[in-house]
Amino acid sequence: MKNFEYFDPTSVGEAVALLQQHAESAKVLAGGTDLFLRMHRRAVLPDVVVDLKRIAELATLSYSDQDGLHIGATVTHGAVAEHAAVLQHYGALVTAANWVGSLQTRHRGTVVGNLCNASPAADAAPALLSYGAMVTIVGPDGLREMPLEAFFQGPGRTALGPAEIVTALRLPPPQSRHGWGYARRTRTVIDIALVSSCVVIQASNGVCDEVRVSLGAVGPIPLRAAQAEAVLRGQQPSAALLAEASRVAAEESRPISDVRCSAEYRKDMVEVLSKRCMESACSMLQML
Amino acid sequence: MKRLMTLTVNGTPYEVAIEPRQSLLQLLREELHLTGTKEGCSEGECGACTVLLDGKTVDSCLIFALEVQGREVMTIEGLAQGDQLHPVQKAFAEYGAVQCGFCTPGMILAAKALLDSNPHPTELEIRQGISGNLCRCTGYVKIVEAIQAAARG
Numbered sequence: 001m002k003n004f005e006y007f008d009p010t011s012v013g014e015a016v017a018l019l020q021q022h023a024e025s026a027k028v029l030a031g032g033t034d035l036f037l038r039m040h041r042r043a044v045l046p047d048v049v050v051d052l053k054r055i056a057e058l059a060t061l062s063y064s065d066q067d068g069l070h071i072g073a074t075v076t077h078g079a080v081a082e083h084a085a086v087l088q089h090y091g092a093l094v095t096a097a098n099w100v101g102s103l104q105t106r107h108r109g110t111v112v113g114n115l116c117n118a119s120p121a122a123d124a125a126p127a128l129l130s131y132g133a134m135v136t137i138v139g140p141d142g143l144r145e146m147p148l149e150a151f152f153q154g155p156g157r158t159a160l161g162p163a164e165i166v167t168a169l170r171l172p173p174p175q176s177r178h179g180w181g182y183a184r185r186t187r188t189v190i191d192i193a194l195v196s197s198c199v200v201i202q203a204s205n206g207v208c209d210e211v212r213v214s215l216g217a218v219g220p221i222p223l224r225a226a227q228a229e230a231v232l233r234g235q236q237p238s239a240a241l242l243a244e245a246s247r248v249a250a251e252e253s254r255p256i257s258d259v260r261c262s263a264e265y266r267k268d269m270v271e272v273l274s275k276r277c278m279e280s281a282c283s284m285l286q287m288l
Numbered sequence: 289m290k291r292l293m294t295l296t297v298n299g300t301p302y303e304v305a306i307e308p309r310q311s312l313l314q315l316l317r318e319e320l321h322l323t324g325t326k327e328g329c330s331e332g333e334c335g336a337c338t339v340l341l342d343g344k345t346v347d348s349c350l351i352f353a354l355e356v357q358g359r360e361v362m363t364i365e366g367l368a369q370g371d372q373l374h375p376v377q378k379a380f381a382e383y384g385a386v387q388c389g390f391c392t393p394g395m396i397l398a399a400k401a402l403l404d405s406n407p408h409p410t411e412l413e414i415r416q417g418i419s420g421n422l423c424r425c426t427g428y429v430k431i432v433e434a435i436q437a438a439a440r441g
Binding site for chain 2: 041
């Protein structure tokens with residue numbers, strides 16, 4: 001590995017200043033499970049690495065009924081998957097986070113860092129999309145917020161500008177009881193997802209009020225299947241309706257064929273997994 | 289250019305001069321000569337390099353040594369108390385859970401961490417708990433049996 005200068009600032013301002021100063025030759029380090037590998041393989045050759053882990057405010061993982069869930073930039077998948085409030089209010093996120101790599105990976109790799117790598121197959125992404133996650137970004141021009149959908153711009157590309165870092169994710173508080181489903185097709189436990197799907201439904205009086213269907217590994221970015229959502233929204237769920245919605249979700253997906261499996265298989269699996277996730281969500285709400 | 293750092297390994301404090309590009313695995317093996325921790329894949333996929341960082345299993349091949357400044361690491365060398373093997377080590381020996389032995393240090397630490405947080409795991413929980421540690425020799429059967437035996441006490 002090429003040698004580099006290592007900085008571990010203790011404030012976000014310091015980190016941003018370092019990134020401004022060193023520009024293209026600096027990389028941000030959180031859990032390191034991705035960056036270390038890229039540097040080891042010489043895919044990136046930074047002169048400077050800025051470790052965020054000594055910035056106290058970025059380590060915050062907290063929940064309140066008013067503000068929802070706050071996931072700081074250096075919070076690991078392991079910490080999220082074990083947190084009582086996440087287990088209670090964002091069940092799909094626990095399942096999703098537990099799919100990331102191995103235990104060893106989850107003890108280091110951060111949820112935010114994983115999103116910043118912007119793999120279309122990122123395991124937590126469909127769950128975070130379905131829970132309406134907002135991304136907080138800080139840079140030389142100050143603070144801005146955007147929905148996670150807008151943050152992903154393409155495989156490996158995000159909306160981050162020069163010297164900007166994501167400081168936190170914010171998940172809105174649950175409005176009412178919700179049902180969820182998360183499913184992932186994979187070759188082995190530790191492998192990257194072939195297809196993943198996450199459905200979150202909020203309902204009242206037997207009717208679906210809010211429906212979110214998110215898909216991973218079947219497009220250039222993690223996707224919301226908006227047309228599938230429209231099939232269910234405002235409706236009473238039935239087996240036929242779920243079959244239709246999952247068929248529409250498969251049509252909306254834009255998978256490619258790669259070393260792991262074919263596009264045709266992915267499209268088929270979108271329909272299968274989405275249906276399972278919808279059934280899971282509806283049965284949690286005792287609607288089916 | 290090297291930097292001075294301090295860390296505690298198996299209860300002993302160390303001060304070492306380290307290059308930023310050196311991994312925790314290299315620090316342990318090459319600087320501290322604790323060669324029980326193995327380099328398997330250097331990719332964080334096999335778990336042969338597993339150590340405990342503040343009690344949690346991590347792949348030391350993916351961590352820069354400098355990230356561990358001031359922290360506590362446990363390696364396989366830190367498990368036995370003098371002559372007294374840790375219950376997991378004893379069970380591995382008794383149940384024939386070791387063939388070539390290369391995965392064993394990481395596997396034992398993963399098993400120890402599992403039992404520390406879940407003293408009575410089901411077979412599925414055991415298999416999930418060691419799913420970050422690959423073994424090319426045993427087929428995992430005796431490893432699982434050894435962990436079940438260690439859990440029984």
